[in-house]
Amino acid sequence: MSGRWPIQQQSNLLPNPALKLRTILRSMTPTHSAPSASAQRGLFITFEGIDGAGKSSHIQGLHDAFVAAGRTVVTTREPGGTPLAEKLRTLFLHEPMDALTESLLVFAGRRDHLQQVIEPALVRGDVVLCDRFTDATFAYQGSGRGFDLGVLSNLERMVQSDPSLGADFVRQPDLTVWFDLPTEVAAERLAHARVPDRFESQPQAFFAQVAAGYAARAAAQPGRFARIDSNQPRPDVWQAVRAAVARRGWLAVEA
Numbered sequence: 721m722s723g724r725w726p727i728q729q730q731s732n733l734l735p736n737p738a739l740k741l742r743t744i745l746r747s748m749t750p751t752h753s754a755p756s757a758s759a760q761r762g763l764f765i766t767f768e769g770i771d772g773a774g775k776s777s778h779i780q781g782l783h784d785a786f787v788a789a790g791r792t793v794v795t796t797r798e799p800g801g802t803p804l805a806e807k808l809r810t811l812f813l814h815e816p817m818d819a820l821t822e823s824l825l826v827f828a829g830r831r832d833h834l835q836q837v838i839e840p841a842l843v844r845g846d847v848v849l850c851d852r853f854t855d856a857t858f859a860y861q862g863s864g865r866g867f868d869l870g871v872l873s874n875l876e877r878m879v880q881s882d883p884s885l886g887a888d889f890v891r892q893p894d895l896t897v898w899f900d901l902p903t904e905v906a907a908e909r910l911a912h913a914r915v916p917d918r919f920e921s922q923p924q925a926f927f928a929q930v931a932a933g934y935a936a937r938a939a940a941q942p943g944r945f946a947r948i949d950s951n952q953p954r955p956d957v958w959q960a961v962r963a964a965v966a967r968r969g970w971l972a973v974e975a
């Protein structure tokens with residue numbers, strides 16, 4: 721796959737610090753398109769699913785489609801998205817820790833990411849495409865690790881609040897594209913893909929719990945979620961992703 725996001729994904733495997741820094745900074749740099757005629761509302765779109773569900777190429781595809789439609793796009797990821805949060809990501813993915821520590825690390829990075837990257841981009845009217853966000857914390861730490869969902873809800877409210885946007889404001893994605901794939905298919909795909917990190921090396925039973933966590937979040941907020949059947953050839957998955965965005969009027973329907 722071409723473009724900058726895959727370069728950043730590979731940074732986990734590459735110990736070269738200069739390359740890592742370069743790829744992180746790239747992720748924070750908006751891709752500018754031709755100026756549009758009128759100011760547009762910012763859009764916050766997140767991408768979720770168990771490891772190996774196949775998000776990556778479609779994030780790049782949506783990036784290209786929004787730029788072609790005249791939008792400025794920021795492509796980013798969690799854990800990560802800022803220099804501080806990328807440092808936390810490295811610890812998160814590679815150091816042993818319990819579920820509370822995982823949750824605190826990921827929400828600390830999220831706070832920085834929101835303040836430094838996501839909220840400013842939305843104020844500018846950009847499209848923010850974020851590979852994973854808080855639904856991943858509920859799915860992985862909550863459902864996967866069995867960590868207290870009430871504590872996660874409190875952290876979500878605290879970290880995603882912004883008093884300048886209202887006393888009760890809690891930032892949520894405008895759309896969450898959920899790539900749903902049977903755990904055995906994801907395991908098969910990952911077996912051929914890369915060296916596994918701390919999460920990717922978990923057994924299928926863990927991913928079954930994570931998948932149940934995503935299903936519960938989607939059932940609780942059906943308007944925000946678009947479930948994509950990822951157990952199809954890549955072009956069909958792409959059509960479904962594009963249609964989910966087009967249905968909301970944010971991209972034209974593809975001919």
Ligand SMILES: Nc1ncnc2c1ncn2[C@@H]1O[C@H](COP(=O)(O)OP(=O)(O)OP(=O)(O)O)[C@@H](O)[C@H]1O
Nearest residue numbers: 771772773774775776777909910913952953954957
């Ligand atoms: N529709 C598909 N059919 C077959 N293989 C696919 C499909 N989509 C992606 N893959 C392959 O599955 C593997 C995982 O895909 P990808 O890295 O895009 O998943 P991901 O959801 O971004 O994973 P992670 O969240 O773990 O980074 C890759 O080797 C990719 O080439």
Ligand SMILES: Cc1cn([C@H]2C[C@H](O)[C@@H](COP(=O)(O)O)O2)c(=O)[nH]c1=O
Nearest residue numbers: 771798799826852853856857860919920
């Ligand atoms: C945001 C977030 C992520 N995780 C897990 C999910 C994945 O296994 C990794 C991130 O790797 P990716 O290849 O970039 O998808 O981290 C999590 O456990 N909790 C979270 O909040």
